[in-house]
Amino acid sequence: METRELRYFVAVAEEQHVGRAADRLGMAQPPLSRAIAQLERRLGAELFVRTPRGMALTTAGETLLREGRVALAAVEAAERRTRRTVESADRPSIVLTAKAGASSELMAKLLDAYAAEPDAVAVDVLLSAPGHQAPMLRDGRADVAILHQPFDDLSGFDTEALSVEDQVLILPAGHPATARHSMSVAEARSIPDLPLPRWPHLDGSYPDGPGPELRDLTQVLQLVRLGRTALVLPESAQANLRDGLAVVHLTDAPPVTTVIAWPPHSTSTGVAGLVRTAGRL
Amino acid sequence: METRELRYFVAVAEEQHVGRAADRLGMAQPPLSRAIAQLERRLGAELFVRTPRGMALTTAGETLLREGRVALAAVEAAERRTRRTVESADRPSIVLTAKAGASSELMAKLLDAYAAEPDAVAVDVLLSAPGHQAPMLRDGRADVAILHQPFDDLSGFDTEALSVEDQVLILPAGHPATARHSMSVAEARSIPDLPLPRWPHLDGSYPDGPGPELRDLTQVLQLVRLGRTALVLPESAQANLRDGLAVVHLTDAPPVTTVIAWPPHSTSTGVAGLVRTAGRL
DNA sequence: CTGCCGCCATACCTGTCCGGTATCGGCCTC
DNA sequence: GAGGCCGATACCGGACAGGTATGGCGGCAG
Numbered sequence: 001m002e003t004r005e006l007r008y009f010v011a012v013a014e015e016q017h018v019g020r021a022a023d024r025l026g027m028a029q030p031p032l033s034r035a036i037a038q039l040e041r042r043l044g045a046e047l048f049v050r051t052p053r054g055m056a057l058t059t060a061g062e063t064l065l066r067e068g069r070v071a072l073a074a075v076e077a078a079e080r081r082t083r084r085t086v087e088s089a090d091r092p093s094i095v096l097t098a099k100a101g102a103s104s105e106l107m108a109k110l111l112d113a114y115a116a117e118p119d120a121v122a123v124d125v126l127l128s129a130p131g132h133q134a135p136m137l138r139d140g141r142a143d144v145a146i147l148h149q150p151f152d153d154l155s156g157f158d159t160e161a162l163s164v165e166d167q168v169l170i171l172p173a174g175h176p177a178t179a180r181h182s183m184s185v186a187e188a189r190s191i192p193d194l195p196l197p198r199w200p201h202l203d204g205s206y207p208d209g210p211g212p213e214l215r216d217l218t219q220v221l222q223l224v225r226l227g228r229t230a231l232v233l234p235e236s237a238q239a240n241l242r243d244g245l246a247v248v249h250l251t252d253a254p255p256v257t258t259v260i261a262w263p264p265h266s267t268s269t270g271v272a273g274l275v276r277t278a279g280r281l
Numbered sequence: 282m283e284t285r286e287l288r289y290f291v292a293v294a295e296e297q298h299v300g301r302a303a304d305r306l307g308m309a310q311p312p313l314s315r316a317i318a319q320l321e322r323r324l325g326a327e328l329f330v331r332t333p334r335g336m337a338l339t340t341a342g343e344t345l346l347r348e349g350r351v352a353l354a355a356v357e358a359a360e361r362r363t364r365r366t367v368e369s370a371d372r373p374s375i376v377l378t379a380k381a382g383a384s385s386e387l388m389a390k391l392l393d394a395y396a397a398e399p400d401a402v403a404v405d406v407l408l409s410a411p412g413h414q415a416p417m418l419r420d421g422r423a424d425v426a427i428l429h430q431p432f433d434d435l436s437g438f439d440t441e442a443l444s445v446e447d448q449v450l451i452l453p454a455g456h457p458a459t460a461r462h463s464m465s466v467a468e469a470r471s472i473p474d475l476p477l478p479r480w481p482h483l484d485g486s487y488p489d490g491p492g493p494e495l496r497d498l499t500q501v502l503q504l505v506r507l508g509r510t511a512l513v514l515p516e517s518a519q520a521n522l523r524d525g526l527a528v529v530h531l532t533d534a535p536p537v538t539t540v541i542a543w544p545p546h547s548t549s550t551g552v553a554g555l556v557r558t559a560g561r562l
Numbered sequence: 563c564t565g566c567c568g569c570c571a572t573a574c575c576t577g578t579c580c581g582g583t584a585t586c587g588g589c590c591t592c
Numbered sequence: 593g594a595g596g597c598c599g600a601t602a603c604c605g606g607a608c609a610g611g612t613a614t615g616g617c618g619g620c621a622g
Contacts, residue, residue, distance in 0.1 A: 002285060003283050003284055004580095006356070017598080019598070027581065030582080030583085030601080031581045033601090035580085035581095043360065045366065047363075051589095052597080052599095054597095054599090055599085059366055060363050060366040060370075062548075066546055066548075067362050067363070067421075068359045070355055070546075075352040077348055078345055078348035079324065081344050082326055082345040083326060085340055086324075086326040156436075264434075265347055299569075310569090310570075311572080311612085312610045315609090316609085331569085333569070334569080335570090
């Protein structure tokens with residue numbers, strides 16, 4: 001199986017529509033149809049059922065989508081890491097990716113401590129939306145990542161835990177619910193006039209629901225102050241809060257573990273040094 | 282990058298010789314030369330230095346070999362698992378791989394216990410040479426594996442430990458060293474008339490050294506009885522020993538952890554059931 | 563020092579197959 | 593029942609993979 005075929009398949013599987021997938025791939029529809037049919041013949045597997053509305057994945061197709069995505073990421077990682085080996089041959093550097101906005105305190109401490117190491121190399125920090133860090137590590141855009149259990153998928157990485165913290169509910173100051181010292185997540189969800197915001201999926205789309213679409217944390221905090229929404233955050237985020245907000249402890253929210261993660265078999269001394277430094281914090 | 286290019290590159294990197302690699306790939310030498318040159322151009326990286334003896338990997342080449350192997354295994358896994366999804370659609374089954382010869386007691390217990398489960402599926406057992414289990418899990422030839430720390434590379438798998446045991450030295454009965462109750466690995470290595478056997482690499486070749494080449498465990502045990510070699514084994518292997526052998530405890534050999542491992546994101550209920558059963562043993 | 567050998571690169575040709583346009587056939591909708 | 597949407601088929605041209613023949617270059621033996 002060639003990566004080209006795999007890319008075609010993933011596009012069709014994601015769009016559930018040959019025409020749109022062809023569009024996305026920058027090619028015409030017929031060759032894509034043919035490529036999919038040929039892939040099915042070669043694999044001896046029906047990957048899609050053709051419906052009047054488009055293409056729906058079969059069980060075999062779901063398997064190929066799941067496994068194919070990690071395979072494609074691995075190929076991309078091989079390519080990118082090879083390129084970077086050349087680019088950074090003279091000036092070694094590593095790419096660290098982390099969630100934009102959060103854990104800035106931890107990051108600052110880590111970067112400072114690492115920069116003081118004798119064999120430190122340059123660290124390029126790549127901040128991005130929540131949930132994008134693990135994919136970046138998987139496809140080679142990053143060399144190390146700060147990830148968060150249980151939100152990120154850590155499978156396939158070597159990791160080292162850095163901290164564990166509980167989550168709290170952020171409310172508008174003066175809201176009746178602030179009278180409570182603690183509550184359950186179910187209770188927090190069902191406060192009638194404060195729907196929790198919706199986080200974007202990896203593709204940028206949002207789930208259905210009443211809450212506001214969360215794009216920028218400070219803007220959402222402003223919405224909280226205005227009494228339009230509430231927010232569940234790790235405790236450490238409290239440090240950055242300004243006036244107009246109240247905090248209620250959550251009894252049954254899962255604790256958040258912050259970890260540093262890197263691809264196995266990494267030979268980078270920079271990555272090793274950064275991990276060692278992180279472990280000493 | 283296409284998987285074809287990657288396969289070509291890996292062949293050349295392993296053979297360090299374009300002609301032999303072309304041979305292995307069943308093609309002529311010139312197109313392979315050209316494909317490698319083209320790959321280097323597209324990656325913007327010198328992958329090999331051309332020597333009068335053949336091709337030697339550069340640093341970038343080593344990166345691509347390491348990462349490319351796991352990428353190729355992932356692509357193969359995607360293909361194989363998709364095929365198996367179809368084949369075993371009517372009669373679900375899973376492939377369990379384990380080291381031939383060892384842990385037979387554990388395996389028997391596990392398979393018996395699992396077969397007694399209400400939702401058990403058929404288990405095809407795939408016995409193979411030591412060290413081959415992890416690759417089989419990586420490229421989709423197996424769905425679950427019994428692996429051994431620290432010998433197998435567990436990276437990228439989900440695992441659950443089943444047992445931990447120390448290693449012991451197996452000697453010919455009556456050998457002077459049997460007077461000792463325990464010794465270090467270094468001492469065991471330096472018993473003058475008993476060189477330890479050599480284990481094969483993954484490709485079937487053997488490291489240099491004085492000891493006999495280990496192919497079949499029972500044959501090597503015969504060699505031990507004849508006073509020609511000694512052997513380091515996990516304790517549990519003692520159960521299968523016959524007469525003519527003596528056991529000395531090793532003080533500093535690393536303990537061997539037997540684990541059950543499976544690929545992350547596995548959706549197989551059979552794998553889940555087997556893992557659950559193993560955890561209860 | 564020279565000729566030969568081993569190894570990779572280049573030149574050139576051929577066939578395959580990828581991708582494009584045009585069009586068909588089925589199904590749902592209005 | 594007509595039109596629209598969607599995937600499949602037919603057919604064509606060009607790019608490129610792979611084959612054979614040969615060149616270039618360094619090492620080594622005589």
